[in-house]
Amino acid sequence: MSTVLAFDVYGTLIDTQGINEQLQELVGDQTPTFSQRWRDKQLEYAFRRSLMGAYADFSQCTRDGLEFVDRALQTQLSDNDKDALMATYGRLPAFTDAADALARLADSSKLRCVAFSNGSREAVNGLLEQAGILEYFEDIVSVEEVKRFKPDPAVYAHLHNRLEVAAQDVWLISSNPFDLIGAKHAGLHVTWIRRSAEAPFDTWGGEPDMTVSDLNELVDRIT
Structure with a gap:
């Protein structure tokens, strides 16, 4: 699987x-x-x-x-x-590591990449397209489909149910600790993209399953 x-x-x-x-x-x-x-x-x-x-x-x-x-x-x-x-x-740039890392992930037959956002599907589609990284995603899952925002448990349940996978088969990749804590509480695995060495993680939410400094380090560790 x-x-x-x-x-x-x-x-x-x-x-x-x-x-x-x-x-x-x-x-x-x-x-x-x-x-x-x-x-x-x-x-x-x-x-x-x-x-x-x-x-x-x-x-x-x-x-x-x-x-x-x-x-x-x-x-x-x-x-x-x-x-x-x-x-x-609506035209914000992608981080400089995004395109390269996602292109590397695209070579793996064992990984499915989706975008998962508080933003509407239309807004996210536009952002990813103008940033040149839309092609690397199988799907966009927006919270607008359940009309709740992260970190409501309903949005994480919707994510894995819509993709027809178990919660434990999903890894949330995020730089936002509130998002990671919400996903972990809902049974997902989580990776923290700690883009700043000074950034703290919330003390009450447990530790991420993986912490990396950028998306390329993520790819290095999982492929």
């Missing part, structure tokens, strides 16, 4: 810091703070919507996060500025 590698998208394959060049032009020295708080609020709103049973597309969580941080930091972005930032968010 083949093993499924389910790749998180935002922050794992796609670099969410790719927005920073455009932010620099708009908010200057506040860029690092603005970028991090925007990402944090995007995820917070997804978590809250999932708990409330008030699902909205991930892009709405992203826009709401942008609106909040603009108010909180008093950056006074115009509607045109916000629209332009949201458009760029």
Whole structure:
């Protein structure tokens, strides 16, 4: 039986810091703070919507996060500025290791690669296509199909049920500890892509089954 590698998208394959060049032009020295708080609020709103049973597309969580941080930091972005930032968010670049690592995985007959994301299928398809890595995925599994967000157990159950494999035959590949803890709780194996040596893992979630510094190290260890 083949093993499924389910790749998180935002922050794992796609670099969410790719927005920073455009932010620099708009908010200057506040860029690092603005970028991090925007990402944090995007995820917070997804978590809250999932708990409330008030699902909205991930892009709405992203826009709401942008609106909040603009108010909180008093950056006074115009509607045109916000629209332009949201458009760029739909064209974020892949990490430099993604294409090479995925191409190497494509040579294995024992591995199935899927993208698994909080983003809508349409948004993820567009991101992966413009980044030149869509061809390496058998499928895109989006949480919109169950209208819950990671780390709700329902989304991980949906992942392995839709792919018709047991939970233990799926490895989640992610740089986001909250995602990994959720997947491990749901019975999946997990690999942490620890892109920064300073990045901590949550102390209460148990250790990942595997930790690597980038996607190429992942391929080296599993093929």
